[in-house]
Amino acid sequence: MANFKSIARLGTITGSAFRSAPAIRTMATPRMQSYTLDLNKTGPMMLDALIRIKNEVDPTLTFRRSCREGICGSCAMNIDGVNTLACLCRIPADTSKETKIYPLPHTYVVKDIVPDLTQFYKQYKSIKPYLQRTTPSPNGREYLQTKEERKKLDGLYECILCACCSTSCPSYWWNSEEYLGPAVLMQSYRWLADSRDEKTAE
Numbered sequence: 001m002a003n004f005k006s007i008a009r010l011g012t013i014t015g016s017a018f019r020s021a022p023a024i025r026t027m028a029t030p031r032m033q034s035y036t037l038d039l040n041k042t043g044p045m046m047l048d049a050l051i052r053i054k055n056e057v058d059p060t061l062t063f064r065r066s067c068r069e070g071i072c073g074s075c076a077m078n079i080d081g082v083n084t085l086a087c088l089c090r091i092p093a094d095t096s097k098e099t100k101i102y103p104l105p106h107t108y109v110v111k112d113i114v115p116d117l118t119q120f121y122k123q124y125k126s127i128k129p130y131l132q133r134t135t136p137s138p139n140g141r142e143y144l145q146t147k148e149e150r151k152k153l154d155g156l157y158e159c160i161l162c163a164c165c166s167t168s169c170p171s172y173w174w175n176s177e178e179y180l181g182p183a184v185l186m187q188s189y190r191w192l193a194d195s196r197d198e199k200t201a202e
Contacts, residue, residue, distance in 0.1 A: 020109055020111065020112065021062075021111040021112070022108075022109065022110075022111075033058070033061075035053050035057055035058065037049055037052055037053065037057075039091070042091070044090050044091060045086065045087055045088070045089060045090055045091065046079060046086040046087075046089045046090070046091055046099075046101065047065055047068060047075050047085075047086035047087040047089075048091070049091055050063055050065070050086060050101075050113075051065065061112055061113075062110075062111045062112040062113065062114050063075065063077070063086075063112060063113040063114060064076075064113075064114055065086070065087070067087070068087045069087065070085050070087055070088045070160075071160060072160060073085065073160040073161055073162030073163070073164075074162075075087050076104055076115075076162040076163055076164050077101055077102065077103060077104060077113050078101070078102040078103065078104060078105055079099065079100070079101050079102075080092075080099055080100060081100075082168075083104060083105070083164035083165070083167055083168045084164060085162060085164070086101075101113065103115045104117075104163060104164070104167040105167055105168065105173070106167060106172070106173040106176070107120075107163075107167055115163075115167070117163055119176060119177075120161075120163050120166060120167075120181070120183070120184075121161075123180050123181065123184045124161065124183075124184050124187060126180075126184075127180070127184060127187060127188040127191070128191075128199075129187050129188075129190075129191060130191070131143075131191070131194065131196055131197055132191075132197055132198060132199035132202075133196070133197065133198045133199075134198050134199075135198065143196040145195055145196060146195075149195040152193050152194075152195070153190060153193060153194060156186060156187075156189065156190035156193065157190055159183060159186060159187060159190070161183060161187075163183060165181075165182045165183050166181030166182055166183040166184070169181055169182055
């Protein structure tokens with residue numbers, strides 16, 4: 001968890017980070033750690049602030065990130081009580097309230113802001129998220145769809161598996177061993193709705 005408080009958009013940003021590494025005995029007890037950044041040298045997004053801390057202040061602060069463009073889902077975390085991507089969440093201009101950053105809720109924490117998504121991806125694997133057919137394609141070519149059939153997949157295939165929706169779902173919190181959660185259920189429907197798939201009955 002990290003706490004950030006904007007002092008001034010053209011000045012500095014001060015924050016305190018919740019640090020914990022359960023696998024390391026000396027770091028197993030959570031603690032708060034404060035950071036201060038010059039906003040004139042920091043990009044506008046929360047991920048920019050975290051990267052500056054990692055690169056210039058404290059290389060031990062741990063979080064996931066990759067594309068920085070809202071495509072990969074790696075930097076999913078809870079910011080001000082909302083699960084979101086740090087690369088798409090702006091550093092608040094409001095200096096009157098504190099901004100708080102946590103790992104995705106109701107997940108085991110690997111270290112700092114890194115959640116353990118093993119169960120999430122295990123559930124994703126269980127739905128066999130790929131095109132399944134019993135009949136080969138004609139002449140080894142691609143399987144065709146009409147425009148209408150393809151349009152049925154709009155709003156489904158765009159999911160980047162960031163786990164933001166599933167880890168914000170109370171039903172998933174208390175029954176994640178059995179309930180697949182909204183992300184995996186939506187991914188399942190994405191393949192059920194695909195006209196090229198022949199295993200819908202399963």
